[in-house]
Amino acid sequence: MTHILGSKRDFLDYTDEDAQEFLKITSDISEHPEFQKLKNYTHHLHTTRWQHCMNVSWYTYLWCKKLSLNYTEAARGALLHDFFLYDYHTEQPIPGKHADVHPLAAFTNAEKYFTVTDIMRDCILNHMWPTAGIRPATPEGLVVTAADKYCAGIEVGSRSYETLAPLLKQIIEMIEEGKN
Numbered sequence: 373m374t375h376i377l378g379s380k381r382d383f384l385d386y387t388d389e390d391a392q393e394f395l396k397i398t399s400d401i402s403e404h405p406e407f408q409k410l411k412n413y414t415h416h417l418h419t420t421r422w423q424h425c426m427n428v429s430w431y432t433y434l435w436c437k438k439l440s441l442n443y444t445e446a447a448r449g450a451l452l453h454d455f456f457l458y459d460y461h462t463e464q465p466i467p468g469k470h471a472d473v474h475p476l477a478a479f480t481n482a483e484k485y486f487t488v489t490d491i492m493r494d495c496i497l498n499h500m501w502p503t504a505g506i507r508p509a510t511p512e513g514l515v516v517t518a519a520d521k522y523c524a525g526i527e528v529g530s531r532s533y534e535t536l537a538p539l540l541k542q543i544i545e546m547i548e549e550g551k552n
C-alpha cells in the first residue's frame with residue numbers, strides 16, 4: 373500500500389514534492405530486501421509492520437521539516453524504529469517485555485544493514501517513551517515517539533487516537549520548549 377494512513381496523500385504521487393523528497397531519503401531502506409520482510413508481519417491489527425514504519429516515518433518527516441529539525445535522519449530513524457522480524461504475538465526471542473526489548477532488536481537489525489547515526493539511534497532505541505524506556509535525548513527522537521503514538525492511534529481506530537491526543541500535545545510542547 374502506498375497510501376499514507378490518515379492522509380489523502382500517496383508516497384508515489386509524482387506531483388507531490390514532499391512525497392518525492394521523502395522517497396529519495398528513505399527508499400534505500402524501505403526497498404531493501406531485508407526491510408521488505410516487515411510486510412510479512414501484522415502490526416496494530418490491520419496494518420503490516422512495513423506500512424506502520426512508513427506511516428511513522430512520513431509523519432516524522434513532515435513534522436521535523438516543519439520544526440526545522442534534521443528531518444532526513446529523523447525519517448530514516450523512524451523508518452527503522454520497529455525493524456524487528458518476529459511476530460510479537462507468538463514469539464519473544466529476546467527475554468523481557470515486548471515494549472522494553474523490541475527497540476533493541478530493531479536497533480541491532482538497523483546497524484546490521486544500514487548506517488545508523490546518533491539521531492537515528494535515539495529515534496529507534498527510545499521510541500517507546502513514555503510507555504517504556506527513557507525519554508529521547510534529541511528533539512527528532514521526541515517527534516518519533518509522537519508520530520509512533522499518532523500512527524498507532526489511526527491504525528487501530530479513531531477512538532484510541534482521542535485518548536492519545538493529550539499525550540501527543542504534551543510531546544509537541546516539549547519539543548517546542550526545547551527549541552527556545
Ligand SMILES: [Fe+2]
Nearest residue numbers: 453454474499
Ligand atoms: Fe515499537
Ligand SMILES: [Fe+2]
Nearest residue numbers: 424453454520
Ligand atoms: Fe511503532
